[in-house]
Structure formats: C-alpha cells, structure tokens
Amino acid sequence: MSTGSGKVVIIGAGAVGATFAYALQIRGAAREIVLIDMDHRRAEGQALDLSHGEFFTPPVDIRAGDYQDCAGADVxxxxxxxxxxxxxxxMDLVETNIGICKAIVEKIVEQTAEAILLVATNPVDVLTYAALHFSGLPKERVIGSGTVLDSARFRHLLSRHCGIDARNxxxxxxxxxxxxxxxxxxIxxxxxxxxxxYCRACPQKCPDINSQQIATEVRTSAYHIIDAKGATNFAVGLALVKITTSIIRDENSALTVSTLTGGQYGISDVCLSLPAVLNSGGVDRIICPKLTGAEQAALKSSAETIRRIQRQIGLP
Structure with missing residues (x-):
C-alpha cells in the first residue's frame, strides 16, 4: 500500500529516464511523474507522448517540470x-558525471530534504557516494541502482540454463x-x-554450469548491448521501477542497491551493493549473508576499486 504522495521526479529525460517513466506508468506505481531535463522541450515531448497512453494504463499525471517540482516527491x-x-x-565516465551530479543534487536539496534520492547515472557507486556527500542527507535516503539489474541478469542466465522461472x-x-x-x-x-x-537432483541432462562463463556474461552484457544499439535502457528502467515501487509501497523488499557501508564484511565509507531492505524510509537495514573467504576477499577488492576512484576525484 502506498504510504506517501506517490510522486516521482525523474531528472534526465533521455533513454533511461523516459523508459523508467514509461515502465512506471504501465506498472501504475506512481500517481504523479515529473520529467526534468536541461532540454525542457525534450522533457515536454516525452511527457506528452507518455500522457497520450493514459487510456491504456492506470491513471497517472505525467508532465514536464523544473526543480521546484522536487518538493513533495517520494523519490x-x-x-x-x-x-x-x-x-x-x-568508471571512465566519472570525471564528466561528477560535476553534473553535484549541480543536480544541489538543486534538489534546495527544494526538498524529504525525498529519497535514487542515483542511476554511472559510475553509480561513486556517484551515489558523491550525492550523499553533496546533499548532506542521511545515508539511508541516498541510494544507487547498484547491482539490481546485474542480479536480474544473473538470475536470467541461471533460469535459461536450468529451465526454471527466474522468479524462483x-x-x-x-x-x-x-x-x-x-x-x-x-548463497x-x-x-x-x-x-x-538442485543440479544433483535435476532430471534434465544439461551441461554443467560454467560459473566463470556466466560471471563474464553478467559483467559484460551491458557492453554487448551498447555495441549493438548504443545504450541500455529497457531492463534498467524496469530495475528502477522495482526499487521505486519498493519505496513508495513500503514493501520491505531485499534488493542489491548501492548504499553506504558501515563495517559490513570489514568494508566502510564506500557505496556498493549488498542486499538491503527497502521501504518508505529508504534503506532500513543491510543484510550480510555468510560468504566464503574467497567471496569476501573479492568483495573487499571490489570496494577498493571504488575507493580508489573516490580518492582520485577528491571525495573524502
């Protein structure tokens, strides 16, 4: 059940932002969607195109706006x-997008300190940390899309290999x-x-799972999509809807969003993805499943990769 206003503001009306709005409209999770873009005419065009589909979807007010519309937003x-x-x-995007992130976050917090900030721009972990730093908001209210999509890709590949619904x-x-x-x-x-x-009990005579191959496919799938069509937008739009719905409807969903660490697995002061319970307050708590020694070492190495970039751009 919705506990807030049901208002979602999307900064950036390009491929990801517009697809997110479209998926959110079809899902019927929001009552109001506002698109903000430095090219206001593009935001108006996207909003008008989406609003013409109102007959086919649950009712939602979709319009172009400006940063004043951030007031009263849930997300x-x-x-x-x-x-x-x-x-x-x-990571190659960091120098360009850190300045964009700073300018956007400063405009948002001029209008609201209540909304949850959801960062989807890459590199998402560094920019989530930056948004937390620039905004001064509590850590539970600034999150990144993290590896929610990566986890869905992982599940998809296992689903295809094993012939079982990805939701299982x-x-x-x-x-x-x-x-x-x-x-x-x-885990x-x-x-x-x-x-x-499962594999031992399964009657199917499928080949053994090649864990390294699946890991490589998960890590590189975005590169293949970008090579083929120029951008990823559909699946990430759906991932953003899942995150946003979990917040608006106070669902307490466990999702691998990017959030500030505080000692989990010996990692602190970086934003990265761990299973986190999401509700109307943002990140309610982080879950730390038991990992093998090798997995914990790999996770710490991943954290150091992020921390190294933070230091290079002068984030504390």
Whole structure:
C-alpha cells in the first residue's frame, strides 16, 4: 500500500529516464511523474507522448517540470549524465558525471530534504557516494541502482540454463556495479535448494554450469548491448521501477542497491551493493549473508576499486 504522495521526479529525460517513466506508468506505481531535463522541450515531448497512453494504463499525471517540482516527491531519480560509449567502462565516465551530479543534487536539496534520492547515472557507486556527500542527507535516503539489474541478469542466465522461472532463482551480484562485481555462488539457490543440490537432483541432462562463463556474461552484457544499439535502457528502467515501487509501497523488499557501508564484511565509507531492505524510509537495514573467504576477499577488492576512484576525484 502506498504510504506517501506517490510522486516521482525523474531528472534526465533521455533513454533511461523516459523508459523508467514509461515502465512506471504501465506498472501504475506512481500517481504523479515529473520529467526534468536541461532540454525542457525534450522533457515536454516525452511527457506528452507518455500522457497520450493514459487510456491504456492506470491513471497517472505525467508532465514536464523544473526543480521546484522536487518538493513533495517520494523519490527523485537522477538519470542525467554522459552515457557510456562503446569500449568505455563505467568508471571512465566519472570525471564528466561528477560535476553534473553535484549541480543536480544541489538543486534538489534546495527544494526538498524529504525525498529519497535514487542515483542511476554511472559510475553509480561513486556517484551515489558523491550525492550523499553533496546533499548532506542521511545515508539511508541516498541510494544507487547498484547491482539490481546485474542480479536480474544473473538470475536470467541461471533460469535459461536450468529451465526454471527466474522468479524462483535467488542469486545476487554484490560490490561494484562494474567490472569488479562479485557473484557469490555460495548463497545462490533455485527453488530453495543450493545450486549443487538442485543440479544433483535435476532430471534434465544439461551441461554443467560454467560459473566463470556466466560471471563474464553478467559483467559484460551491458557492453554487448551498447555495441549493438548504443545504450541500455529497457531492463534498467524496469530495475528502477522495482526499487521505486519498493519505496513508495513500503514493501520491505531485499534488493542489491548501492548504499553506504558501515563495517559490513570489514568494508566502510564506500557505496556498493549488498542486499538491503527497502521501504518508505529508504534503506532500513543491510543484510550480510555468510560468504566464503574467497567471496569476501573479492568483495573487499571490489570496494577498493571504488575507493580508489573516490580518492582520485577528491571525495573524502
């Protein structure tokens, strides 16, 4: 059940922002969607196009606006920034997008200190940390999209391999949303069974799972999509809807959003993805499943990758 205003403001009306708005409209999770873009005419066009579909979806007020519209919002999502180009890593975007992030966050907090900030712009972990620093908001109210999409990709691949609904797969990607992310196979389950137990009991004669190949596919799938069509937008739009719905409807969903660490697995003062319970207050708590020694070491290495970039751009 919705506990807030049901208002979502989306900064950036490009491919990701517009797709997020479209998916949010179809889901019927928000009662009001406001699109803000430095190209106001583009935001107006996107809003008008979306609003013409009102007959086919649950009622929602969709319009273009400006930063004053952040007042009263439950969620303000930052989808603006330079997009990742073919052959470019997410971390390569940091110098360009850190300045954009700072300018946007300062305008948001002039209007509201109550909304939850949801960062979708890459590199999402560094920019989530930056948004937390620039905004001065409590850590539970500034989150990044993190590895919610990566975890969905992981589940999709296991679903295809094992012939089981992805919704019956519990698999998480932890750490950086990027090349150092960690796929902890030790906590992966299918229909309530550990992977090795499920595979042992499964009557299908499918080939053994190649864990390294699946990990590589999860890590590199965005690069393949960018090479093929120039940008990723559909799946990340759906991931943002899942995160936003969990907040607006106070669902207490466990999602791998990027959030500030405070000693979990010996990691502090970086934003990265761990299973976190999300509700109307943002991150209610972080869950720390038991990992193997190798998985914990890989997670710490991922954290250091993020921390190194933070230091390079002068974040504390």
């Amino acid at each position: 303000v999502a930052i989808c603006a920034g330079a997009k990742q180009k073919s052959g470019q890593s997410r 797969v519990h698999a998480y990607v932890l750490g950086e949303h990027g090349d150092s992310e960690v796929l902890p196979w030790s 992966t389950t299918l229909a309530g069974m550990k992977m090795e137990d």
